[in-house]
Amino acid sequence: MEVPVHFVGKLWSFISFLPFFFLLFILGLVKAAIIGPVAAGIIVIGNLSVIAGLWIAHFIWTYYCVAKSKRLGLVLKILVLLLLPLPLVLWPVLGVVGSVLGGIGYGFFAPLLATFEAVGENITDKFYHCFVDGSWSTIKGSFVVVQDLTDFCFHSYFSFMDELIEQIPADEKPLDIELLKLPASLLVSLIGVPVDVPLITMVAIWKSPYMLFRGWKRLFEDLIGREGPFLETVCVPFAGLAIILWPLAVVGAVVASFISSFFLGLYSGAIAYQEDSIHLGLAFIISVVSLFDEYVNELLYLRVGSCFPRPIYRRNMSPRPEGKKYGNNEKNDLENGGEGSYKSKLVSQRSRTWKQAIQRYKPIQVWGWLFKSCEINGRIFLRDGLIDVKDIEECLIKGNCKKLGIKLPAWSVMECLLASAKSNSSGLVISDDVELTKANGPRDKVFEWFIGPLLVMKEQLKNLQLEANEEMSLRYVFMKSRNDTPWEWDDTEFPSGDHVRRAQLQAIFRRLQGLVASMSRIPTFRRRFKNLVKVLYIEAVQAAASDSHIGGILNPGKGASSVIGSKDRRDGETMDRGRNYTCDNGSYGIMGV
Template identity: 65%
Template sequence: MEVPVGFLAKLWSFVSFLPFFSLLFLLGLVKAAIICPVVMGIIVTGNSAVVIGLWPAHSLWTYFCVARTKRLGLVLKIVVLVSLVVPVVLWPVVAVVGSLLGGIGYGFCAPLVTTFEAVGQNAADKCYHCFADGCLSIIKGSCIVVEDFADFCFHSYFSYMDELSEKKPSDEKPMDVKLSKLPGFLLVGLIGMLVDVPLITAVTLWKSPYMLFKGWKRLLEDLIGREGPFLETVCVPFAGLAILLWPLAVVGAVVGAIIASFFLGLYGGVVVHQEDSLCMGFSYIISVVSLFDEYVNDLLYLREGSCMPRPRYRRNMSNSPDMEKLENNHYNELKNRGEGSSSKKLISENSRTLKWAIQQYRPMQVWDWLFKSCEVNGRILLHDGLITIKDIEECIVKGNCRKLGIKLPALSLLRCLLASAKCDSTGLVISDGVELTRSNVPRDRVCDWFIGPLLIIKEQLNKLQLDESEETCLRKLVMGCKNEKPEDWNDFGYPSCDSVRKAQLQATIRRLQGIVASMSWIPTFHRCIRNLVKLLYIEAIQAGASANHIGGILKARYSGKISSGRGDRKDRYENNAERDRTNENEDVV
């Protein structure tokens, strides 16, 4: 696409864009007005029913797990049990209000976005897609939102609490606060909320007009000059939509800052406990407002620093905790980014080259690959008999899905790691021609938690240099063995007798299963596993029906010949049956 050069060309590009955008926006508003009430009703009704129905169980189980855990000391445990009254009582209210706001946002914004996305599709009938896209799919999406939220409440939350109540390692000390520090802890935390919440709210409201107008200025410049995110023609309609919806982003940022101010104020109590000083806690209450103001200035490219006082709230800044180190690193990163943005501009050719050179994958792409791999491996294991129809029925009827929900994804990850190690990949080979490396890995904290350990395990497997017989046997060991001790492999015929090698592989399998168990806390995991189980169940039924069909044909043919009663001897019919069985097998092959 040719970027307009000159004032008149840019003005004509902007004027010609207005009618096109106005029609699309009007159509999107009509669709949003029709779809939004339906989506909001589904999300609010479904989520509210789940929250209210499970509220007694959540409350009792939360108190039980906190009282039972050994990870918290006695004093801290009492403080937590007393403080839990507030979130437990407010949880239904917060969930219902959040579902209402989320339903309105999703029901209103999603039809608008899909209307503009239809213009950029390669479909032949774009006019039809502008009207049809974002109607039924958004309603189905709202049902999926309720399903995932229900999975979080039914499965993920109880898994979190179960981990809290598990036995702590022997070398881990329980978290606790000294009884003498408790009054100062509570006093500074309470004063921190009373002081920091209004001050941070005031700073946020004061800086919000800057965010609004600077954002509008940047979006209009990129739209008229076709630079930045609006370089491609397909993205131009989204420019107008982003300009109109930018105030909503500013409101969201303000609300997020106000909510975060409560936690920033409460952190003053933590400073009191860490530094064993009330003065340090009060200093933090004042300093955090200055830190927040400086962070906002850097984010909006305003003047550096802050005019507010910043007293020292750590005795030894070099030994400060990770929170302050992250603040300093983030400050330097923003500073460098600001310097770079002031000296460089995105140019058409450079932007495309960079976009092609570094293809960044999204978290959902990696997630979809995992379950597609599980589907392929599940069919292979079903054909080989390592997964049976009994395992699938047990998962559907009894809910015991450890073999299909934990072991099967762990095996898929193991095969990916082995393939990546064999080809000396710097990352993970997730499919033909697709390699997930540290440069194109999704910039997501959750992905970092999972992909980082997998890269380490891949290097460990690369050093072991497994042969094909070991890899083949590992499939049986992952799916059918507990892998708790080396003796568990004695009955599976593992080709190597090296006990150290066995222990290393067993530890790797247990670690992979632990990673998958942590993945199961993500709400979409259970929905994907249910879909996978349904596919395998249909596959198993079809395979069984084909086998029964072939067996029925053979049985009918043999019984018809034996009972024909033409005076031949019995051994003659047996020979004929054997010959027909051989011919039938040849036909099947």
Template identity: 70%
Template sequence: MKVPAGFFETLWSFVSFLPYFFLLFILGLLKAVIICPIVVGIIMIVNSAVIIGLWPAHFIWTLYCVLRTKRLGPVLKIVALSVLPVPLILWPIVGIVGSLLGGIGYGFFAPLIATFEAVGVDVTDKCYHCFADGCLSTIRGSYTAVQDFIDFCFHAYFSYMDELSEKVPKDEKPIDIKLSKLPSCLLATLVGVPVDVFLITALALWKSPFMLFKGWKRLLEDLIGREGPFLETVCVPFAGLAILLWPLAVVGAVVAAIISSFFLGLYAGVIAHQEDSLQMGLAYIVSVVSLFDEYVNDLLYLREGSCLPRPRYHRNMKTNQEKKKLGDDDNNDLRIKRESSLNMKLVSERSRTLRKAIQQYKPVQIWDWLFKSCEVNGRILLRDGLINIKDVEECIKTGNCKKLGIKLPAWSILQCLLISAKSDSSGLVISDDLELTRINSPRDKVFEWFIGPLLIIKEQIKKLQLDVNEEISLRKLVMEHKNEKPDDWDNSDFPSSDNVRKAQLQAIIRRLQGIVASMSRIPTFRRRIRNLVKILYIEAIQASASSNHIGGITQHIHNKNSSAGTKDVKDRDGTVNVSAEKKPDIGDMV
């Protein structure tokens, strides 16, 4: 579709756009009104049942694990045991209310947004998709959300508690606070929470009109001028929906600021403990308000900095007055850098070419690659005998999925690191046409925690310079050995006899398995692993059936040739009797 040029063409495009938008909006609202109660009912009923049913176990087990752990010192343990009952008692209320709000938000906005996405440029049969999209998919999404929440309550929570209560190395010191610092920390927290909540809430409410009108101004300019996010979606009236829903985004930002202010106030106690000074804790209470004001000003492109005082709350930290004493040249350099970064940000927001040149991968794309790689490698390991049907059945029946849920993803990641180490890539070579670097990696803190260590491990593997035989041997060692000490590889076929080299590789394997164990606490991980196990189970059954079938035919031919001149053993109807063991049905096992 051609972008309108000129005043009258732009005006006519805008006028013709309005009825198209309102028809889609009314249709989306009707779908949302029908789907929303169903989604809210599913999420509320199941989540509330899980929260209330597991609350006694969560309450008792949390206190027991904190009491038992050796990772916390005696003073910190007493403080934690005295404070923990409050969030544990509030958890059912927060969980049920959050499920209600989340169900309403998802059940209402998912069908509404899907209605507008159905008229995209790449969508065929737009009329059908306008009515169908967002109905069944939203209901299925609610089942997925409930399943992930159950996985979190049953698996991730107990996994965290097991890690907290497990044995610690002898050289690791427990985390503790000094009893003499406790009064100042508590006083800083008691002062910081009400002060910061009040001041940050007042600032958020004061800045919210600026955010509302500046956002509307920018969205309208982009809509009329076909710039920004609407340059690529000229045919889609998604712009009107974004303008209409912008006040909800402003309300969400204000609510997020109010919630975060509570934790910012609590952090004053941490500052008081780190600096061993109540004065520093109180200074942080004042300074964090100024930092919040400066952050909001930068976000809304208001004036630089903040007029609020910002005292020093770290001993090695410079105050505003000390920073102002910098030379004019330094100030000019800082201002030039700031303006250039701002210009680059504006250019990146408006430049369609730049956004196409640098493709930003989403977390779900990396997640899909990981499990696709696990599926491919799982079939290879199943074919080579490193995974058998007993491992799959054990994972399905007993839930012991360490080999399939930990070792298999760790091997898949290790194989990616081996390929990346041999290439000249600065990142991770995911496939022939996909390379993950720090530039195009997802801007997600969770994935940054995982991808950062993987890049370090890749450089360690690169320095080891493994040969082909070592790489082949590693596949078996990862899947079938403990990899705790070099002696574990004595009876293996690892080519090298260097114990230092073995220890380095074992440390890398343990590190990868630890990363995968942390990934397994993400709710979607267990759901994807269950789907992977079902696929491998079907592959194992087919491979076993094919092997038995070929083996039976071979044995029959052998018997026929060896018993020439004698009669074949047949049933009463004259057919050869071939018996096969019945395999368990996956539906019965799941």
């Protein structure tokens, strides 16, 4: 590690900053002592009120939906009904523990961290912000936490239950358990736990000294080079504390390995059940130790592979090439067709150094772009009469946001897919200077779950090679049709009469709406979308009042073209599809997250 040229100056800057750090730390502790109990009290009381108030309704409705569901077979349904009391009784207990711990943690650390953030480089009037930041914002954040839990309990839960009792297609079989396979599965699980738990724990303990010294080595290199957590002067003391507490992180990793070994051992029973083979279940018991060892080696930058044997535990796994020893063949584990999702959790596909060199976008940036695009498209839909004030009022007052809350975000994403398909992008083109891919996207499992299907739909749109007139009419048929059958578009202006082509587009529409429906169950999405709808409603009403004042006629039932004033008309004229829109916080493209 090369010492920077100005290392002495930076060292002196750090030493001279220490008195200010301790003063800020004391100030942050004082703010945390005052604000923390208030914020924690709001979170604990609010969450417990929501959980306790809805617990009986959740209990009864869960049993009703499971008993009525056609998606579950008879055996699985009986098993679920017998086991349901356990999670339903534990839910209030876990809610109490999580609210108390989360409230204390948020109430303490939010004011403390906000105090240090107030002395950042781009902050003006630092003295004022040191005292103010993290006070009222922490209290408001506490109410947001309660609101998100309320949205989950009121909206997301009942949305999941409604999906559970929906009718299934005639060609879809209910999910059930085959009783004849259960004895073999239970036998393998009983063998897997006592074998995998000690072996995986021994591997974790054996590799813990490597993790300790390699972690210290990396932290000291960052300290000398002023990189990573030591890049900002404000963060240096906390990063130094990380060096001191790094052994605790190593102990935590060993404990986490011990706990996860139970689940890995139990999963061997699932392998035996899925493959209907005791032999393959026993093979997984041995293979999972090798998988874990290889994952740890990759994490600690040790040699590739594992010295433990790895027998084939799936019928569709490619056989190991001859002449290759266990653990020395890097591609051996990647040839597992049936364990792709499981493998991705254990094997890193790219160099971590290469990942760190790429600037990754944060989930909050992705949400911001998406809702900005929804706001822009909402104005356009109001102008063109695709939605009206009645739709907005129905969403705000009655809570029925099925049309507005699904189709508006879905079309915003659809525009992004169309632009990405035309540009031959490997990811999603959000604007001229932003391209979202798996490499620079947020390291978030929820994000990965969403972007995968979107990339598939983008390739499908690219293969369709839509003409300009087809693309221009998609917005109308998307918003005005249910898109269930190709014949729905016969009375529309869609230029192509090819029913196969129509069915392919409608399949993309339905899948996209299903994806957005799942996304809408996230409490953060619901809260931000309601704020967006309020903005659209206020602008529409103000514009209508302005038009009425100068002689215009307010007629909400006729659509947005009679409601949106001249300002929104000018906005709409400049917001043609495919352009980038410059807003207060940057340039937003078609998707807008």
